[in-house]
Structure formats: C-alpha cells, structure tokens
Amino acid sequence: MPIPIKVAADSPEPMYHQIEVQLRGLIVSGQLAEGTLLPSIREMATDLNCSVITIRRVYQDLENEGLLRTRQGTGTFVAAVSxxxxxxxxxxxxxxxxxxxxxxxxxxxxxxxxxxxxxxxxxxxxxxxxxxxxxxxx
Amino acid sequence: MPIPIKVAADSPEPMYHQIEVQLRGLIVSGQLAEGTLLPSIREMATDLNCSVITIRRVYQDLENEGLLRTRQGTGTFVAAVSxxxxxxxxxxxxxxxxxxxxxxxxxxxxxxxxxxxxxxxxxxxxxxxxxxxxxxxx
Amino acid sequence: MPIPIKVAADSPEPMYHQIEVQLRGLIVSGQLAEGTLLPSIREMATDLNCSVITIRRVYQDLENEGLLRTRQGTGTFVAAVSxxxxxxxxxxxxxxxxxxxxxxxxxxxxxxxxxxxxxxxxxxxxxxxxxxxxxxxx
Amino acid sequence: MPIPIKVAADSPEPMYHQIEVQLRGLIVSGQLAEGTLLPSIREMATDLNCSVITIRRVYQDLENEGLLRTRQGTGTFVAAVSxxxxxxxxxxxxxxxxxxxxxxxxxxxxxxxxxxxxxxxxxxxxxxxxxxxxxxxx
DNA sequence: GTGGTCTAGACCACC
DNA sequence: GTGGTCTAGACCACG
Known part of the structure; x- marks a missing residue:
C-alpha cells in the first residue's frame, strides 16, 4: 500500500480537501520523510480513482504551503520542513x-x-x- | 438582545449554516423554550445583516428537522421536542x-x-x- | 473598459500568470479600490476570451495572497490590504x-x-x- | 573552475534555461573566446549535476543561434561571431x-x-x- | 516518463 | 445570478 489515503466520493467534503488533509497528516507526522518521491499525479489519480486535475490541485496546494516541492519532468517530493x-x-x-x-x-x-x-x-x-x-x- | 446569534460574513462557512448551528443549539439546549415565537424572517435578516433568502432557508431547514413550526400568517415557533x-x-x-x-x-x-x-x-x-x-x- | 487587462494568447507566458500580474498591479497600485466588486469569473472569462477555469485560478491565487476576498454566491471583491x-x-x-x-x-x-x-x-x-x-x- | 555557471535546482526556472542564459552571457561578453572548446556534454552534466539531456539541449539551442559549433567526434566550440x-x-x-x-x-x-x-x-x-x-x- | 497549462462543459452550493 | 468542484481529454515543456 504505497500511500494510505482513502477518499469518500459521496462525502459532501470535496475530494481534494479530503486528500489534502490526509497527505498533510502523513507529512507533518513524519510518516512521509523529507525527500520522499510521491507517486506521479497520474498514478495517484488512478489509485484514488479521481481526475489528475484533482491530484494536481492537491500537490499544488501543499506546495504553496511549503510541504511539497515539485520539479517539472522530475516529480513531486516531500519538502524540507523545520x-x-x-x-x-x-x-x-x-x-x-x-x-x-x-x-x-x-x-x-x-x-x-x-x-x-x-x-x-x-x-x-x-x-x-x-x-x-x-x-x-x- | 432578542436572539444571541453571530455570523461572520467573511468566514468560509456559509452563512445559512452558521445560523442553523447556533439556532439549533439554542433550541435543543432549552435556551429557546417550546412555543417561543421567533423573529420574523425580515426582522432576523435585518438583525443578522443578511438576505431574507438565507433566513428563509434556515427556518425551513429547522422546520424540516422538526425543531420549528410555521403557522401561516402568525409566525415561526419553537416546536415541541421530546x-x-x-x-x-x-x-x-x-x-x-x-x-x-x-x-x-x-x-x-x-x-x-x-x-x-x-x-x-x-x-x-x-x-x-x-x-x-x-x-x-x- | 471595465478592467483594463490584456492577454497575449501566443505568449509563452501562461495566460493565468499574465492576468495575475496585471490584476495584482491594479490592486496594489490602488487603481482597484478596496471593496470593489470584480467581474464574475464567467464575465471576465468572456472578456478576456479564455476559460472560466483560468479566471477562477487567477482569482483563487490572488485570494491566497490575501488581495481578493470571495464569497460564494456573491462575488469576488478587492480585499482590505494594509x-x-x-x-x-x-x-x-x-x-x-x-x-x-x-x-x-x-x-x-x-x-x-x-x-x-x-x-x-x-x-x-x-x-x-x-x-x-x-x-x-x- | 572551468565554466563558471551555477544552477539552482529548486528554482522554478528550468535548468536548461538557466544554463543557456549564463553560457550565452559568457560567449557574447567575450569571456569565452571564439574557438574555445567547451567541456563535453557528459563532463558538463556531471559538473552541473544535471542530466546529459539537459546539456545536450543547451548546446543545441546555442548552436541553432549560431553561438556554438559542433564538430563530429571533436567537440563543441565557441563559434565565430561578428x-x-x-x-x-x-x-x-x-x-x-x-x-x-x-x-x-x-x-x-x-x-x-x-x-x-x-x-x-x-x-x-x-x-x-x-x-x-x-x-x-x- | 514527469509536471504545467488550458479547454469545454457539467453539476452543485449559496444568495 | 454568483462561486466551488470535478471530469475527460488535450497539448506543451522538461529531464
């Protein structure tokens, strides 16, 4: 189980938000160590059964928060957080x-x-x- | 202070929901006794500085939950709750x-x-x- | 001319970024006063001949920067900036x-x-x- | 220090572009004289800690601009520029x-x-x- | 292969 | 009417 995240498609809470909360938790609790390469947006989208756009938004939001770092053509990594x-x-x-x-x-x-x-x-x-x-x- | 409810216009939480939660709390905690006549929709809207549509929705939602009762031409009352x-x-x-x-x-x-x-x-x-x-x- | 913004569709610079830069300029220079209601995302999209998604992104990015404030069902406003x-x-x-x-x-x-x-x-x-x-x- | 170029791996600016700008500067300012043999693609890639593909692109772009010349099996040189x-x-x-x-x-x-x-x-x-x-x- | 941008259109929630 | 979310798919830029 690469990334233990679950989404409830029928929840009133937006999918992107459910994913963000859980991913944020994995990062700040240290379960995803600094430097870890996350699944590509397409992979993640397939895993969680949602659109790549949704995952992209998640990754970008967390990047804006400084929790992720992404390099085009390379992938998305867990950022260095003090x-x-x-x-x-x-x-x-x-x-x-x-x-x-x-x-x-x-x-x-x-x-x-x-x-x-x-x-x-x-x-x-x-x-x-x-x-x-x-x-x-x- | 007829109805002690506060709404934050700049909150991400929808106004109607802020109001519902608070009004529901006042009723189920007994602070608004059974039979109490609530302010009219227009009055409430003016008090809380929001649209009558918003209040209308609140009253209707709580009526659907059985917490309020509306009597045509008379007003909206706190319902009998076991x-x-x-x-x-x-x-x-x-x-x-x-x-x-x-x-x-x-x-x-x-x-x-x-x-x-x-x-x-x-x-x-x-x-x-x-x-x-x-x-x-x- | 409601909002004086121009986009070059053939520029290598992403549209959303061109728009953000110009809109940010209008706000911080005071040409768009605090509290001003911006055109709706659909209106803006039509004006600038791009997708509503693109405009939505612009508005959201600037909201994240604290320059805009948006209320669902109401519209998007220029925020109070010190x-x-x-x-x-x-x-x-x-x-x-x-x-x-x-x-x-x-x-x-x-x-x-x-x-x-x-x-x-x-x-x-x-x-x-x-x-x-x-x-x-x- | 053979070639004084620095790349910021975490910059939003693509690596290839960072390198091109700096290399172009070295050439047109005369700091790299006409006829100078540049480091091989592999060497450069190792020095700058990036992919050979990236360097290949840089050399090719500058060759297309007429600033570099490649001689099969010999290497890449600074071209004659009027x-x-x-x-x-x-x-x-x-x-x-x-x-x-x-x-x-x-x-x-x-x-x-x-x-x-x-x-x-x-x-x-x-x-x-x-x-x-x-x-x-x- | 990776991420980055954009489209057209849909449906929902809010006012 | 407004903004908020999501889809499916496309094309480009990067490594």
Missing part, C-alpha cells in the same frame, strides 16, 4: 478540532461533567486500554 | 465533533499522552476549575 | 525586475556607463520629458 | 530586461521620481561608486 514547523502543523490541526468540539459542547450547554465523561470514553475508544486503565478525571 | 430527542440532538452534535478531533489526532499520530494533556488543558480553559463541581444546567 | 502591505507589494515587484535587469547587465559585462546611459534613455522614453529635462547622471 | 552580432546580443538582452522593469513600474504606477531613485540606488549597489569612472571592460 522540526518546529512540523510540530506547529501537527498540534495546530488537533487543537483546532478540539476547540471546535468544545464550542459545540458549550453551545448546547454541556456541563463539565458531561464533557469530561464523553472525552474519557472516547479516549479509551481511540487509544484502547493502557495496562492500568486508571481514571484520572477530577 | 426530552429524548432533545438529549439525542445535544449529545449527537458534540459526539460528532469529538470524534472528528480524535480522527485528526490519530492522523498526525498524537500519542494518548499528548491528547490527554491537550484535552485536560482545554477543559480547564472552557470550564474553569470549580473547587466543587456545580451543575450549571438550565 | 497600506504597508500595499507599498511592500508595489516596490517589491519593481525591485525584483530592476535587479533582474542588472543581473543581465553584469552577465554580459555592461559597464556602469553603458548601463547608466541605457537607463537614462529608457526613463526618458517611459516618463517623457519633464519641463527641464536635465541629465543628472554622475 | 563584433556587430556580439554587440547586438549584448545590448538586446539588457534592453529587454530594462524594458520589463519599466513595464512593471508603470503597472504599479511608479512615479518618475520613485523609479529614478530606485535606479540610482541600484546602480550604486551593482557598480559601486568609483571616484573616477574607470572602464572595467574585458
């Missing part, structure tokens, strides 16, 4: 999503207890059971 | 946002510890530590 | 071109005198005769 | 670049004064003030 920037990207994305969740919670007047419980449950679900699954709320 | 539905709405929205946050975290390979710490910080920020956790519902 | 940024854009573009000219001159070993004379001639050509066209070289 | 042509090449390139700079200046509505000052500064920077302007030709 460790600092890399960390920035990583945490920024997660923080944003977490803030959004709390906004929603406040909007429907979730109490601290309700939110705490929901988060505890969810973290257990996504990062299953440490050896000693101690509750550390309050 | 306590059960109310709770469903509330938690569903928050759960969705929380799931999204965890997806993002996984994508950039946040560890359980990183996520736990971020959540702890954020809950402290949004629900400032009360020495003895009091319910602030309703 | 006077500072505006000046930055203006001089940067010219400086770049001037530097390029001097690089070329150095490359073919133009002497200072040759260059000085060429510049004097050219400035006279582009900014014709002040009342007392005094030579101020040396 | 003094007149030489001068033509030299000034043409610089004039073009200068025109481009003025176009940019006009586009952002630089005043004559702004342009004059920028040029004065830049010439001072590239041709640092000699008390008595000496020719540094050849």
């Amino acid at each position: 460790v600092q920037d890399r960390q920035g990207y990583r945490t920024e994305a997660v923080k944003e999503a977490v803030q959004a969740a709390f906004e929603t919670a406040k909007r429907v007047q979730f109490t601290r207890e309700e939110m705490q419980q929901l988060l505890d449950e969810t973290i257990e679900e996504w990062y299953p059971a440490a050896a000693n699954p101690e509750k550390e709320d309050l | 306590v059960q539905d109310r709770q469903g709405y509330r938690t569903e929205a928050v759960k969705e946002a929380v799931q999204a946050a965890f997806e993002t975290a996984k994508r950039v390979q946040f560890t359980r510890e990183e996520m736990q710490q971020l959540l702890d910080e954020t809950i402290e920020e949004w629900y400032p530590a009360a020495a003895n956790p009091e319910k602030e519902d309703l | 006077v500072q940024d505006r000046q930055g854009y203006r001089t940067e573009a010219v400086k770049e071109a001037v530097q390029a000219a001097f690089e070329t001159a150095k490359r073919v070993q133009f002497t200072r005198e040759e260059m000085q004379q060429l510049l004097d001639e050219t400035i006279e050509e582009w900014y014709p005769a002040a009342a007392n066209p005094e030579k101020e070289d040396l | 003094v007149q042509d030489r001068q033509g090449y030299r000034t043409e390139a610089v004039k073009e670049a200068v025109q481009a700079a003025f176009e940019t200046a006009k586009r952002v509505q630089f005043t004559r004064e702004e342009m004059q000052q920028l040029l004065d500064e830049t010439i001072e920077e590239w041709y640092p003030a000699a008390a008595n302007p000496e020719k540094e030709d050849l």
Whole structure:
C-alpha cells in the first residue's frame, strides 16, 4: 500500500480537501520523510480513482504551503520542513478540532461533567486500554 | 438582545449554516423554550445583516428537522421536542465533533499522552476549575 | 473598459500568470479600490476570451495572497490590504525586475556607463520629458 | 573552475534555461573566446549535476543561434561571431530586461521620481561608486 | 516518463 | 445570478 489515503466520493467534503488533509497528516507526522518521491499525479489519480486535475490541485496546494516541492519532468517530493514547523502543523490541526468540539459542547450547554465523561470514553475508544486503565478525571 | 446569534460574513462557512448551528443549539439546549415565537424572517435578516433568502432557508431547514413550526400568517415557533430527542440532538452534535478531533489526532499520530494533556488543558480553559463541581444546567 | 487587462494568447507566458500580474498591479497600485466588486469569473472569462477555469485560478491565487476576498454566491471583491502591505507589494515587484535587469547587465559585462546611459534613455522614453529635462547622471 | 555557471535546482526556472542564459552571457561578453572548446556534454552534466539531456539541449539551442559549433567526434566550440552580432546580443538582452522593469513600474504606477531613485540606488549597489569612472571592460 | 497549462462543459452550493 | 468542484481529454515543456 504505497500511500494510505482513502477518499469518500459521496462525502459532501470535496475530494481534494479530503486528500489534502490526509497527505498533510502523513507529512507533518513524519510518516512521509523529507525527500520522499510521491507517486506521479497520474498514478495517484488512478489509485484514488479521481481526475489528475484533482491530484494536481492537491500537490499544488501543499506546495504553496511549503510541504511539497515539485520539479517539472522530475516529480513531486516531500519538502524540507523545520522540526518546529512540523510540530506547529501537527498540534495546530488537533487543537483546532478540539476547540471546535468544545464550542459545540458549550453551545448546547454541556456541563463539565458531561464533557469530561464523553472525552474519557472516547479516549479509551481511540487509544484502547493502557495496562492500568486508571481514571484520572477530577 | 432578542436572539444571541453571530455570523461572520467573511468566514468560509456559509452563512445559512452558521445560523442553523447556533439556532439549533439554542433550541435543543432549552435556551429557546417550546412555543417561543421567533423573529420574523425580515426582522432576523435585518438583525443578522443578511438576505431574507438565507433566513428563509434556515427556518425551513429547522422546520424540516422538526425543531420549528410555521403557522401561516402568525409566525415561526419553537416546536415541541421530546426530552429524548432533545438529549439525542445535544449529545449527537458534540459526539460528532469529538470524534472528528480524535480522527485528526490519530492522523498526525498524537500519542494518548499528548491528547490527554491537550484535552485536560482545554477543559480547564472552557470550564474553569470549580473547587466543587456545580451543575450549571438550565 | 471595465478592467483594463490584456492577454497575449501566443505568449509563452501562461495566460493565468499574465492576468495575475496585471490584476495584482491594479490592486496594489490602488487603481482597484478596496471593496470593489470584480467581474464574475464567467464575465471576465468572456472578456478576456479564455476559460472560466483560468479566471477562477487567477482569482483563487490572488485570494491566497490575501488581495481578493470571495464569497460564494456573491462575488469576488478587492480585499482590505494594509497600506504597508500595499507599498511592500508595489516596490517589491519593481525591485525584483530592476535587479533582474542588472543581473543581465553584469552577465554580459555592461559597464556602469553603458548601463547608466541605457537607463537614462529608457526613463526618458517611459516618463517623457519633464519641463527641464536635465541629465543628472554622475 | 572551468565554466563558471551555477544552477539552482529548486528554482522554478528550468535548468536548461538557466544554463543557456549564463553560457550565452559568457560567449557574447567575450569571456569565452571564439574557438574555445567547451567541456563535453557528459563532463558538463556531471559538473552541473544535471542530466546529459539537459546539456545536450543547451548546446543545441546555442548552436541553432549560431553561438556554438559542433564538430563530429571533436567537440563543441565557441563559434565565430561578428563584433556587430556580439554587440547586438549584448545590448538586446539588457534592453529587454530594462524594458520589463519599466513595464512593471508603470503597472504599479511608479512615479518618475520613485523609479529614478530606485535606479540610482541600484546602480550604486551593482557598480559601486568609483571616484573616477574607470572602464572595467574585458 | 514527469509536471504545467488550458479547454469545454457539467453539476452543485449559496444568495 | 454568483462561486466551488470535478471530469475527460488535450497539448506543451522538461529531464
């Protein structure tokens, strides 16, 4: 599995955006190392079952962000990103999503207890059971 | 301040959606009680500085969801919603946002510890530590 | 003449780039004031005799630069740009071109005198005769 | 240092073009005298860390312009160029670049004064003030 | 082979 | 009406 990216063609979220988010994640988390040659736009388009235009847009957007570097006739590479920037990207994305969740919670007047419980449950679900699954709320 | 809703005209999020989310929150959290008469479409449009078409769409969408009821010539009211539905709405929205946050975290390979710490910080920020956790519902 | 932009279809320079450069110039020089509504992408495409895709790209690139602001269903506007940024854009573009000219001159070993004379001639050509066209070289 | 040419692999400008411009400059300015034997394609490619195809193209383009001559099995030489042509090449390139700079200046509505000052500064920077302007030709 | 540009046309979302 | 996305396919430039 060359590039582990999945797109939901029926999602309201634009394909190009789904791909960008995932590719960005692979890069800033270091799963795609600096200098890695990405699949050609045509290859990627075939893999993900979409138009080359869509992939081109993805690559170009990420190049504009400084995460990719592309050379005509050669291919598209993962750019050199400072460790600092890399960390920035990583945490920024997660923080944003977490803030959004709390906004929603406040909007429907979730109490601290309700939110705490929901988060505890969810973290257990996504990062299953440490050896000693101690509750550390309050 | 009749209806506490704010729209950001320069946000990429469509106006109608910003308004819907907030209005839905006011209803399912009980801040707008059943039977409450909402401002007329024109009034609302003026208040929020947007087109009547936009408000019309909001009212209609929420009516389709069963949260509003329109009486010809009289106005638009908050519909009767079962306590059960109310709770469903509330938690569903928050759960969705929380799931999204965890997806993002996984994508950039946040560890359980990183996520736990971020959540702890954020809950402290949004629900400032009360020495003895009091319910602030309703 | 709504928007004074010209494209040379036979130039090796991509159309989208020709348009971007000119539109950017109109904005940063203040000829298109902040808040101005630009022609719709379809209108512009017809005017300039190119595809809507090409115009869309132009508008989007300039939006990414912060020079335009677009709202779906409404149109594309000249964004608020700080006077500072505006000046930055203006001089940067010219400086770049001037530097390029001097690089070329150095490359073919133009002497200072040759260059000085060429510049004097050219400035006279582009900014014709002040009342007392005094030579101020040396 | 056999041939003083530098290529920026990460520049948007195609390698072949970077090389052509510099090589052309070396020839028309007389830094590479008529009859000089250029490095072989393979050697040049190794030196500049690029493909032989790229160098092949460069040599061929310049041969088409009449600046180089290739002798089967012998190598590539700097061709005989009339003094007149030489001068033509030299000034043409610089004039073009200068025109481009003025176009940019006009586009952002630089005043004559702004342009004059920028040029004065830049010439001072590239041709640092000699008390008595000496020719540094050849 | 690679990426870069452009077309014509379609469908959707928004106002 | 507006902009936003996507397609299928073409042609060019680069290595």
